[in-house]
Amino acid sequence: MSETMIENINLSKQEEEQREKPSLEDRPIVICARDIVKSFGERLILKGISVNVHHGEVLVVIGPSGCGKSTLLRCLNGLEPIDSGEIELDGELLTKPGTNWNLVRQKIGMVFQNYELFPHLNVMDNILLGPIKVQKRKKTEAKQKASAWLERVGLLDRADSYPRELSGGQKQRVAIVRALTMAPEVMLFDEVTASLDPEMVREVLDVMLSLASQGLTMVIVTHEMGFAKAVADKIIFMDEGHIVENAPPDVFFNNPETSRAKKFLNMFEFKGIKKV
Amino acid sequence: MDLDFAIKCIPLFWAAGKLTVTLAFFGIILSLVIGFICAVLQYYRIPFLKQLAGIYIELARNTPLMVQLFFLFFGLPRLGILIPGKTCAIIGLAFLGGAYMAEAFRGGFSAVGKTQLEAGLSLGLSRLQLLRYVIFPQALAVSLPVISASTIFLMKETSVFSIVALPDLMYLAKDLLKEGHSIESNLMLVISYLVIILPVSLFFAYLERRARFAGFGS
Ligand SMILES: Nc1ncnc2c1ncn2[C@@H]1O[C@H](COP(=O)(O)OP(=O)(O)OP(=O)(O)O)[C@@H](O)[C@H]1O
Numbered sequence: 374m375s376e377t378m379i380e381n382i383n384l385s386k387q388e389e390e391q392r393e394k395p396s397l398e399d400r401p402i403v404i405c406a407r408d409i410v411k412s413f414g415e416r417l418i419l420k421g422i423s424v425n426v427h428h429g430e431v432l433v434v435i436g437p438s439g440c441g442k443s444t445l446l447r448c449l450n451g452l453e454p455i456d457s458g459e460i461e462l463d464g465e466l467l468t469k470p471g472t473n474w475n476l477v478r479q480k481i482g483m484v485f486q487n488y489e490l491f492p493h494l495n496v497m498d499n500i501l502l503g504p505i506k507v508q509k510r511k512k513t514e515a516k517q518k519a520s521a522w523l524e525r526v527g528l529l530d531r532a533d534s535y536p537r538e539l540s541g542g543q544k545q546r547v548a549i550v551r552a553l554t555m556a557p558e559v560m561l562f563d564e565v566t567a568s569l570d571p572e573m574v575r576e577v578l579d580v581m582l583s584l585a586s587q588g589l590t591m592v593i594v595t596h597e598m599g600f601a602k603a604v605a606d607k608i609i610f611m612d613e614g615h616i617v618e619n620a621p622p623d624v625f626f627n628n629p630e631t632s633r634a635k636k637f638l639n640m641f642e643f644k645g646i647k648k649v
Numbered sequence: 650m651d652l653d654f655a656i657k658c659i660p661l662f663w664a665a666g667k668l669t670v671t672l673a674f675f676g677i678i679l680s681l682v683i684g685f686i687c688a689v690l691q692y693y694r695i696p697f698l699k700q701l702a703g704i705y706i707e708l709a710r711n712t713p714l715m716v717q718l719f720f721l722f723f724g725l726p727r728l729g730i731l732i733p734g735k736t737c738a739i740i741g742l743a744f745l746g747g748a749y750m751a752e753a754f755r756g757g758f759s760a761v762g763k764t765q766l767e768a769g770l771s772l773g774l775s776r777l778q779l780l781r782y783v784i785f786p787q788a789l790a791v792s793l794p795v796i797s798a799s800t801i802f803l804m805k806e807t808s809v810f811s812i813v814a815l816p817d818l819m820y821l822a823k824d825l826l827k828e829g830h831s832i833e834s835n836l837m838l839v840i841s842y843l844v845i846i847l848p849v850s851l852f853f854a855y856l857e858r859r860a861r862f863a864g865f866g867s
């Protein structure tokens with residue numbers, strides 16, 4: 374299912390499927406989180422987070438630093454165990470004993486703030502590690518897919534380079550390709566442009582925009598408000614471990630309900646004026 | 650200085666050197682295996698085995714090789730366990746070296762960032778695959794200088810083998826000393842150890858350079 378979806382993305386630049394935003398809620402739920410509670414030691418970080426990610430939906434998570442955005446993403450793919458609550462992937466309960474997280478994580482791609490490419494492997498080997506060693510795919514076939522993705526993000530000529538030879542923006546595009554080549558059902562992005570020089574932010578965001586426009590299911594944590602507005606189907610605004618607002622982007626950005634969200638957005642308005 | 654005598658002794662030193670190298674080789678290979686296993690047990694915090702590894706490391710590092718060999722060679726037979734001398738030597742060296750190699754690998758493992766592990770995990774790698782494809786290659790580059798130093802240290806430690814009556818280089822030199830050729834046998838001894846250990850040093854220096862060129866582990 375996701376295989377064919379990824380393939381379509383790969384092959385069909387012209388026949389891009391137009392997303393029908395109103396019907397998103399009717400689509401099957403890919404990730405369902407119910408009342409997630411997570412603490413580190415004594416400190417409660419997530420205080421009951423419930424959210425659904427529908428097939429083809431782009432969910433953008435924003436909120437002040439330290440509110441638990443990264444923690445939420447890391448809970449979704451099991452990098453952090455949760456204290457209570459439930460997580461489902463495609464209707465299957467993950468938060469029960471005996472879950473094979475290695476299998477689950479193949480369906481949930483993740484991209485990190487600091488790329489986390491493997492420094493001892495070149496670009497192609499970075500990308501192929503998962504498909505070949507984890508998914509046991511044939512090398513030629515996997516390589517073909519990897520090359521197609523690399524071409525799409527404009528890095529086919531860097532397949533033999535080592536991470537240290539790439540710019541931040543290039544590294545992050547490789548990291549995205551590495552996750553995509555696993556053909557995941559959903560991708561998690563954790564502030565993937567936060568470590569980049571400003572002139573490289575765009576090239577990475579453009580890749581993500583094009584993935585969104587072709588129907589990839591994504592959960593994106595970002596501080597790029599313009600990008601959030603453009604890419605999101607739904608925004609959740611988190612503060613102090615709670616989801617404070619959950620709304621479509623136009624509603625959230627134009628008429629935030631809570632004063633906390635207003636205050637948060639004002640911070641960026643101010644920044645925006647200074648930038649101009 | 651009796652050069653003729655020295656030259657005449659070359660075959661003897663060759664034979665003794667071969668024994669030293671053989672024992673060192675197997676002892677060090679084994680110590681790498683033991684060290685790696687201990688480091689993995691500690692790294693993955695395997696309950697019980699982790700503590701066992703810790704006790705072993707302290708025991709091995711804080712007792713002299715000579716004492717360890719005495720135990721194997723003279724102590725165990727009292728308990729009815731007879732181990733041939735060469736095996737004793739290899740076991741002793743591996744026992745000592747394992748602790749040093751464990752420390753070397755531990756340093757390498759801990760230098761691989763937690764976020765690298767998470768990147769590997771999020772690709773669906775199992776813990777074993779993570780170790781093999783992500784952690785170990787990076788850790789090795791970091792561990793290499795310590796592995797190198799430990800290897801050379803262990804090669805020099807082999808000179809203790811003579812006390813359990815193994816005809817290694819040291820044993821031979823002591824033998825010749827008794828015959829009164831102190832200068833010659835000393836010189837040959839120095840040369841023998843140099844010939845054996847220097848190439849190993851150079852080889853490790855080369856490996857370290859390559860690891861640095863590869864641009865990780867530093
Ligand atoms: N492994 C950990 N151990 C202890 N505390 C942690 C750990 N990871 C995160 N925290 C704490 O949890 C809180 C939430 O962290 P998190 O990284 O989820 O925030 P965030 O919303 O992603 O912030 P930012 O925008 O700065 O990335 C922070 O106060 C952080 O210090």
Ligand SMILES: [Mg+2]
Nearest residue numbers: 442443444564
């Ligand atoms: Mg974060």
